Amino acid sequence: MSFKPLSIGLCAAILLSSCQPNSTQLFETANQHFANQAYEEAIPIYESLLIKDSGNVNIYPKLAISYAYTSNWERCTHYGEIAFDKGVDYFPLYDSVVKCYDAQGQTDKVRALYQEGLRKYPDRYEFELEYGLFEFSQQNLSDAAAIFERLSQINPQNADFSYNAAATFEALEQLDKAETYYRQVLEHHPDHANASYGLGSLYDKRKQADIAIGFFEKALKYHPQHLSALMNLARLQEAKSPQEALKTWQKYLDLAEKNQQPENFINQAKEHLQRLGGGAPVPNEKPPQDG
Numbered sequence: 001m002s003f004k005p006l007s008i009g010l011c012a013a014i015l016l017s018s019c020q021p022n023s024t025q026l027f028e029t030a031n032q033h034f035a036n037q038a039y040e041e042a043i044p045i046y047e048s049l050l051i052k053d054s055g056n057v058n059i060y061p062k063l064a065i066s067y068a069y070t071s072n073w074e075r076c077t078h079y080g081e082i083a084f085d086k087g088v089d090y091f092p093l094y095d096s097v098v099k100c101y102d103a104q105g106q107t108d109k110v111r112a113l114y115q116e117g118l119r120k121y122p123d124r125y126e127f128e129l130e131y132g133l134f135e136f137s138q139q140n141l142s143d144a145a146a147i148f149e150r151l152s153q154i155n156p157q158n159a160d161f162s163y164n165a166a167a168t169f170e171a172l173e174q175l176d177k178a179e180t181y182y183r184q185v186l187e188h189h190p191d192h193a194n195a196s197y198g199l200g201s202l203y204d205k206r207k208q209a210d211i212a213i214g215f216f217e218k219a220l221k222y223h224p225q226h227l228s229a230l231m232n233l234a235r236l237q238e239a240k241s242p243q244e245a246l247k248t249w250q251k252y253l254d255l256a257e258k259n260q261q262p263e264n265f266i267n268q269a270k271e272h273l274q275r276l277g278g279g280a281p282v283p284n285e286k287p288p289q290d291g
Contacts, residue, residue: 023053030062039066057086061093068096076100077109091121102134110134125151129160136168144168152181157188159195166198175202193223200232209236225255231265238276246276 021029026045033042046063049056060083067076080097083090094117101109114131121127132147148165155161166181179202185195200215216233219226230252237245253269 034062039069042066057088061088061090065096068100073100073103141168141172156184159185159189159192163195191222193219193226197229242276249273
């Protein structure tokens with residue numbers, strides 16, 4: 001029996017085919033890029049696998065997350081929805097796709113995805129915190145307050161949970177509840193400048209200037225460049241200690257100009273300095289907050 005030799009072209013084709021990585025190897029390579037946060041390298045490999053290995057549902061969440069990290073919001077949500085439809089159960093998928101919907105301004109889908117994610121992963125407290133911050137940004141303050149309060153009760157030592165609860169209750173004018181959570185922050189984190197500032201703001205609203213001054217000073221002890229604390233301290237000092245107010249306004253002005261604050265805040269400080277320096281009375285009006 002005789003055998004005909006294979007043609008050179010056919011031999012080359014066989015050799016080339018045997019050298020090509022298979023779908024499993026390609027997926028492993030893409031996953032290595034993904035793990036190294038080299039998403040631009042991972043994406044084209046995952047995309048090619050949609051044809052070569054269409055039954056691998058794990059490709060879709062990896063693509064969605066990769067597109068999230070490369071700020072391609074539409075591709076992120078496209079593949080995210082496919083992954084959800086295919087029943088992929090993977091928390092990072094929720095965490096990424098919800099941000100992609102948020103970047104596109106699709107608030108109804110953001111809310112629905114947060115709620116669905118929390119039903120599946122009720123112990124993901126940072127995800128729930130983000131949901132509360134989203135509702136706060138949408139001015140749904142009662143919903144946000146309920147979320148932050150629940151988190152604060154689960155973990156009273158978490159400053160972010162308690163501080164956001166306090167700030168939201170203050171925005172709702174529920175000052176007693178706000179005070180409870182500001183004090184809860186300080187119980188565990190006495191150097192938390194914003195919590196001290198928050199208590200100063202509460203006592204200012206209650207017309208208890210002496211107590212408010214003490215908390216503004218405490219905020220500045222831990223954060224000397226806290227512009228809102230400086231501004232409000234200066235304003236309250238004017239009635240009892242104009243010279244101290246003059247110094248505080250000057251410190252505020254120097255920092256505001258250095259940090260390029262809005263012109264209206266800078267002009268307001270200059271006006272107060274001019275009027276204090278000239279001995280003219282200054283109305284005790286609370287200025288707008290500069291954060």
